[in-house]
Amino acid sequence: MNWKKLLAALAAAWMLLLAVGCGDDAPVSGEGSVAVPDSSESAAEPSSGASSEAAPEESQSAPPQGEDPADPASAPPASDPGDWRLVLVNKEHPIDKELDITLEEVGGYKVDTRIAGPLRDMLAAAKKDGFSLTIISGYRTLERSRILYENKIKEYENLGYSNADARVQAARWVAPPGTSEHHTGLAADIVSAGYYNKYTDLVEAFEDEPEGRWLAANAPRFGFILRFPKDKEDITGINYEPWHFRYVGEEHAAAITEAGLCLEEYLAGKA
Numbered sequence: 476m477n478w479k480k481l482l483a484a485l486a487a488a489w490m491l492l493l494a495v496g497c498g499d500d501a502p503v504s505g506e507g508s509v510a511v512p513d514s515s516e517s518a519a520e521p522s523s524g525a526s527s528e529a530a531p532e533e534s535q536s537a538p539p540q541g542e543d544p545a546d547p548a549s550a551p552p553a554s555d556p557g558d559w560r561l562v563l564v565n566k567e568h569p570i571d572k573e574l575d576i577t578l579e580e581v582g583g584y585k586v587d588t589r590i591a592g593p594l595r596d597m598l599a600a601a602k603k604d605g606f607s608l609t610i611i612s613g614y615r616t617l618e619r620s621r622i623l624y625e626n627k628i629k630e631y632e633n634l635g636y637s638n639a640d641a642r643v644q645a646a647r648w649v650a651p652p653g654t655s656e657h658h659t660g661l662a663a664d665i666v667s668a669g670y671y672n673k674y675t676d677l678v679e680a681f682e683d684e685p686e687g688r689w690l691a692a693n694a695p696r697f698g699f700i701l702r703f704p705k706d707k708e709d710i711t712g713i714n715y716e717p718w719h720f721r722y723v724g725e726e727h728a729a730a731i732t733e734a735g736l737c738l739e740e741y742l743a744g745k746a
């Protein structure tokens with residue numbers, strides 16, 4: 476094994492230790508010197524969020540929708556059983572064009588306007604209980620995902636990987652364009668307000684933080700589920716993400732949580 480390969484292997488192992496695959500959030504900052512131009516998406520975003528880095532995403536508000544807020548045109552892929560709250564976007568169910576949704580800003584990030592209320596309510600309830608939460612990612616455009624993905628591929632190529640291998644590795648950390656649930660505007664990554672004073676990355680340990688526990692226990696009351704559970708990685712294809720919450724509505728959230736299912740299993744049961 477030559478030095479370059481050895482270094483690449485070491486760096487990859489290092490990332491496995493430090494980073495957790497927000498299939499979509501590219502939380503890899505453990506590489507240190509490796510340029511991670513996309514890390515603001517998941518790391519310490521609040522201070523830099525308004526900078527040019529966030530511009531591509533922020534500036535792409537979805538065009539105003541028709542008068543009818545229940546317009547079925549906004550309910551996307553084939554896997555959708557007719558309920559916009561249950562839309563499924565993942566590697567098996569990618570989208571190839573932007574969804575026609577109306578966006579609204581909550582905590583500095585855009586989300587589908589239909590979940591803005593519940594999301595605000597959840598943050599307010601946490602605050603009332605003494606937990607300060609902060610959103611670090613919301614709606615993401617296909618273009619934004621493409622940039623994150625390409626950046627990640629370049630990082631691996633810089634480590635000595637071939638383009639083909641770099642693509643495989645990149646996909647473990649950043650959802651390829653079209654496959655991220657963040658495209659739906661129904662998902663948000665949420666951590667404690669002081670998270671980045673303690674962690675440099677999104678890590679599973681958030682589950683043991685008081686805020687992580689509060690979220691896991693209370694999110695369903697507001698219609699959100701912990702979308703990528705620890706024991707469902709084989710099914711979701713995404714590593715455990717105690718910070719990624721997805722709106723499905725209160726009834727579905729209660730049913731999914733009580734049954735201990737992930738969204739894929741829940742939808743399969745309804746099919």
Ligand SMILES: [Zn+2]
Pocket residue numbers: 497499500612657662663664719
């Ligand atoms: Zn996420």
